[in-house]
Amino acid sequence: MTTTAKKHKREDVAVMAHLLRRAGFGATCDQIDQYLDRGYEETVEYLLNPVAGKPEDEDLMDRYFIASVEARSVTHADPQWSWRLATSEKPLEEKIALFWHSLLAVGGIKLDHGLEMLTEIELFRRVGLGKFQTILSEISRNPGMMYWLDNQNSHKDAPNENYGRELLELFSMGIDDMGEGAYTEEDVKTAARAFTGWASKPTPPPFLLGPFPMEFRFDESDHDNNDKLFLGETGNFGGEEIIDIVVKQRATARFIAMRLYLFFVSDEPDNEEIERLTDIFQETDGDIRAILRSLFNSDHFKSEAVRFRKVKSPAELVFGTARLTDRFDIPDMDSSTLANQSMYMGQFLLNPPGVEGWHEGEEWVDSGSLIERINFAASELARVESPGVSRMVELVEQAGEALDPSEFVEACLDAMGSIDIDTDSKSVLIDHAAKRSSTETDGADRIVEMFQLIVSTPDYQYC
Amino acid sequence: MVNNTNGHKKKNLVVIQLSGGNDYLNTVVPYQDGHYYDFRPNMGLKGEDLIPVDDKLAFNSHMGTFKSLFDQDKMAVMMGIGYPEPNRSHFRSMDIWHTAEPSTTSAEGWLGKANSLIDPEGKNPIISVNFGRGLPRALAYQGVSVASVGALETYGLYTGLSGATNRDAMLDTVSRIYQPMADGGFPSRRILETGRGALDGADLLREAPVTYKSDVEYPEDNPIAQSLKGISQVMSAELGTRIYYAAHGSFDTHTAELVNHALLWDQLSAAVSCFLDDLKQQGKEDETVIWMFSEFGRRIADNGAGTDHGSGGVAFVIGDTVNGGLYGDYPKLGLSDQLEGDVRFNTDFRQIYATLLEDVLGVESEPVLKQKFSKLDLVRS
Numbered sequence: 001m002t003t004t005a006k007k008h009k010r011e012d013v014a015v016m017a018h019l020l021r022r023a024g025f026g027a028t029c030d031q032i033d034q035y036l037d038r039g040y041e042e043t044v045e046y047l048l049n050p051v052a053g054k055p056e057d058e059d060l061m062d063r064y065f066i067a068s069v070e071a072r073s074v075t076h077a078d079p080q081w082s083w084r085l086a087t088s089e090k091p092l093e094e095k096i097a098l099f100w101h102s103l104l105a106v107g108g109i110k111l112d113h114g115l116e117m118l119t120e121i122e123l124f125r126r127v128g129l130g131k132f133q134t135i136l137s138e139i140s141r142n143p144g145m146m147y148w149l150d151n152q153n154s155h156k157d158a159p160n161e162n163y164g165r166e167l168l169e170l171f172s173m174g175i176d177d178m179g180e181g182a183y184t185e186e187d188v189k190t191a192a193r194a195f196t197g198w199a200s201k202p203t204p205p206p207f208l209l210g211p212f213p214m215e216f217r218f219d220e221s222d223h224d225n226n227d228k229l230f231l232g233e234t235g236n237f238g239g240e241e242i243i244d245i246v247v248k249q250r251a252t253a254r255f256i257a258m259r260l261y262l263f264f265v266s267d268e269p270d271n272e273e274i275e276r277l278t279d280i281f282q283e284t285d286g287d288i289r290a291i292l293r294s295l296f297n298s299d300h301f302k303s304e305a306v307r308f309r310k311v312k313s314p315a316e317l318v319f320g321t322a323r324l325t326d327r328f329d330i331p332d333m334d335s336s337t338l339a340n341q342s343m344y345m346g347q348f349l350l351n352p353p354g355v356e357g358w359h360e361g362e363e364w365v366d367s368g369s370l371i372e373r374i375n376f377a378a379s380e381l382a383r384v385e386s387p388g389v390s391r392m393v394e395l396v397e398q399a400g401e402a403l404d405p406s407e408f409v410e411a412c413l414d415a416m417g418s419i420d421i422d423t424d425s426k427s428v429l430i431d432h433a434a435k436r437s438s439t440e441t442d443g444a445d446r447i448v449e450m451f452q453l454i455v456s457t458p459d460y461q462y463c
Numbered sequence: 464m465v466n467n468t469n470g471h472k473k474k475n476l477v478v479i480q481l482s483g484g485n486d487y488l489n490t491v492v493p494y495q496d497g498h499y500y501d502f503r504p505n506m507g508l509k510g511e512d513l514i515p516v517d518d519k520l521a522f523n524s525h526m527g528t529f530k531s532l533f534d535q536d537k538m539a540v541m542m543g544i545g546y547p548e549p550n551r552s553h554f555r556s557m558d559i560w561h562t563a564e565p566s567t568t569s570a571e572g573w574l575g576k577a578n579s580l581i582d583p584e585g586k587n588p589i590i591s592v593n594f595g596r597g598l599p600r601a602l603a604y605q606g607v608s609v610a611s612v613g614a615l616e617t618y619g620l621y622t623g624l625s626g627a628t629n630r631d632a633m634l635d636t637v638s639r640i641y642q643p644m645a646d647g648g649f650p651s652r653r654i655l656e657t658g659r660g661a662l663d664g665a666d667l668l669r670e671a672p673v674t675y676k677s678d679v680e681y682p683e684d685n686p687i688a689q690s691l692k693g694i695s696q697v698m699s700a701e702l703g704t705r706i707y708y709a710a711h712g713s714f715d716t717h718t719a720e721l722v723n724h725a726l727l728w729d730q731l732s733a734a735v736s737c738f739l740d741d742l743k744q745q746g747k748e749d750e751t752v753i754w755m756f757s758e759f760g761r762r763i764a765d766n767g768a769g770t771d772h773g774s775g776g777v778a779f780v781i782g783d784t785v786n787g788g789l790y791g792d793y794p795k796l797g798l799s800d801q802l803e804g805d806v807r808f809n810t811d812f813r814q815i816y817a818t819l820l821e822d823v824l825g826v827e828s829e830p831v832l833k834q835k836f837s838k839l840d841l842v843r844s
Binding site for chain 2: 074108112343345356365367369370372424425432435449452456458
């Protein structure tokens with residue numbers, strides 16, 4: 001068996017691999033080994049507390065992606081995020097940015113401003129694991145968001161309800177299956193009044209013909225200063241107070257707990273666990289880090305029942321698979337085209353289809369995107385020269401010379417970072433391995449072919 | 464094909480998307496209007512660059528095929544087409560044309576929804592075939608399978624894969640894995656069925672070039688011609704496909720417009736000419752309607768080297784069963800008639816959609832467009 005299995009218990013490896021798929025974009029065998037040396041809870045802490053500050057590769061990116069400096073459009077900006085998703089050593093920071101990007105969605109279709117979209121992602125990196133109150137407060141001051149949801153056009157005498165409504169419906173309290181929320185139409189209108197005067201303004205572009213960086217602006221003279229009744233409380237509320245009241249609501253705690261569960265644990269909600277996370281949200285004043293700590297350390301999360309029960313988003317599939325090759329030394333076309341791959345599969349990063357973000361889970365997979373997913377993943381695993389794939393081949397070879405077909409398939413699954421597949425899929429792969437071994441002599445080809453078949457399975461569409 | 468209840472035969476729809484914003488004023492040129500030359504000192508077309516249609520309008524000289532289609536009454540020119548409160552962002556405006564939702568954002572494409580009405584049970588995974596990578600939002604709709612094809616000959620799994628020496632055996636294995644089982648299992652039935660549909664669709668589509676016979680020689684170095692060739696191949700294979708989609712561009716001619724716009728229309732002229740000849744050979748000329756549109760037109764005034772994003776544009780409906788001619792009035796170009804420097808639209812594009820949905824595809828338009836739009840008398844049979 002592989003070195004990993006020798007050094008650590010099989011179940012520990014499986015649980016660590018699961019954590020790294022969910023809190024990041026998966027990991028190679030050697031990385032899993034290193035994390036196991038550190039320990040599970042310590043790894044959770046490490047992931048939850050990424051070192052703050054400006055990443056060292058900022059200048060490198062600017063040098064290689066010249067057109068993405070002060071990016072004009074989303075397509076100019078995508079290479080930057082693509083590089084980070086493919087290489088960041090703070091995987092949860094990128095993962096939580098993806099989470100908020102789909103929940104507090106600002107779409108390039110209307111904003112059409114690459115620089116602002118990257119600013120939003122940077123905001124999520126910076127505060128995405130902090131208090132929910134901070135996240136809402138910052139996103140409400142995000143000029144892109146203010147423009148996207150028309151708060152520009154919300155005036156003291158004529159409030160525009162768009163931001164007030166989406167803040168309650170899509171960003172915090174949510175609605176039930178019947179479209180009912182734990183708030184009234186009056187609350188929506190009141191929230192809109194409280195946010196009057198919150199808007200953005202362009203600043204001079206640093207380059208000729210470049211985009212105008214946007215800045216938050218509060219216009220006191222255009223702000224509704226009258227008393228307001230909101231969710232049962234009365235006062236001369238501004239946007240900040242509205243957010244404070246919203247964050248206190250049980251509905252908000254439950255909504256965010258539910259979304260975190262669906263994103264990090266399983267496409268099938270588990271009410272008991274979501275209630276537990278809801279309690280933690282309320283006990284900690286919406287501390288996302290504390291909720292995730294409890295989530296990742298729970299027996300529920302570690303149980304086999306939720307492993308491979310979440311359909312990979314295109315970003316998870318693309319960057320998770322690309323990371324297996326471990327080939328990204330400099331930000332070049334190789335890393336930037338990964339964003340295109342995600343787009344072909346239905347997730348155009350920095351350009352969610354609407355304020356609802358993407359519909360996740362099984363809706364990711366349609367016949368066109370499935371072909372893209374399989375072809376992309378198989379072509380990544382064909383990179384035999386890459387450090388990652390050649391290491392995986394080596395691990396299978398080290399597992400033993402006279403492996404029977406079943407052992408061979410298991411060795412391949414282990415080498416790919418301890419992934420598992422259903423017994424039905426597995427038995428077809430074992431059949432394939434049995435036939436292949438009798439006709440082929442070149443071991444590396446046979447191994448790579450099995451890697452390619454593994455990423456072609458329906459099972460691999462899950463993480 | 465079966466008659467629709469409205470008396471129109473069901474036909475295939477071929478969409479050609481002119482991506483990037485085709486310059487209306489230099490496509491159908493108001494060559495007798497002084498305003499045109501006043502606003503276009505650098506980009507104004509005259510003399511040999513024009514093929515006059517009448518004493519007011521001329522086609523760009525690189526649209527030879529389209530002029531002859533127009534003369535044969537097989538091309539309807541939709542002048543001043545657009546939607547209220549135009550958006551000049553490529554993304555947003557294209558999105559509006561794709562979803563037919565000018566006022567809200569939506570993830571549901573108008574043709575994806577039409578597909579779901581044509582084949583409510585999702586029995587045929589290739590009712591819609593897109594030529595190009597990634598799905599245009601026009602074709603996106605929950606539960607609808609769409610094949611997105613780069614090239615037919617290489618469509619499917621593992622076709623571009625280096626070192627896949629054992630491809631047939633690999634395909635066989637994958638095919639055995641994607642066998643839908645009872646509900647409630649893992650992987651889910653839905654994913655397995657999707658895989659089944661994708662593999663079956665790919666097998667069907669890859670066969671299309673094998674049975675296809677034609678004398679038409681599509682130019683090799685012309686991407687839209689190659690896409691239209693693929694469409695003809697799929698059509699000739701009779702796989703039940705009704706909606707075909709291809710894109711051509713980029714029409715985003717901020718600079719070097721005279722050169723690039725001419726090249727793009729040269730390519731389109733050659734491509735559409737071949738395609739129509741081919742349709743005749745395949746006996747499909749009465750069963751096919753082409754819809755050609757762009758997300759917006761461009762500014763009335765040029766910027767010296769090209770034109771910037773505008774609103775209000777031109778679109779075309781082409782086919783043997785089409786009532787050719789000019790539809791709508793050419794928008795006035797005078798300063799007082801402009802909309803922030805652009806032409807004003809006079810025909811809502813959703814009227815054309817309603818017509819294409821009902822009189823070409825044979826589905827109700829109201830569920831797709833969410834309201835009733837008056838149709839135009841565009842299709843003869």
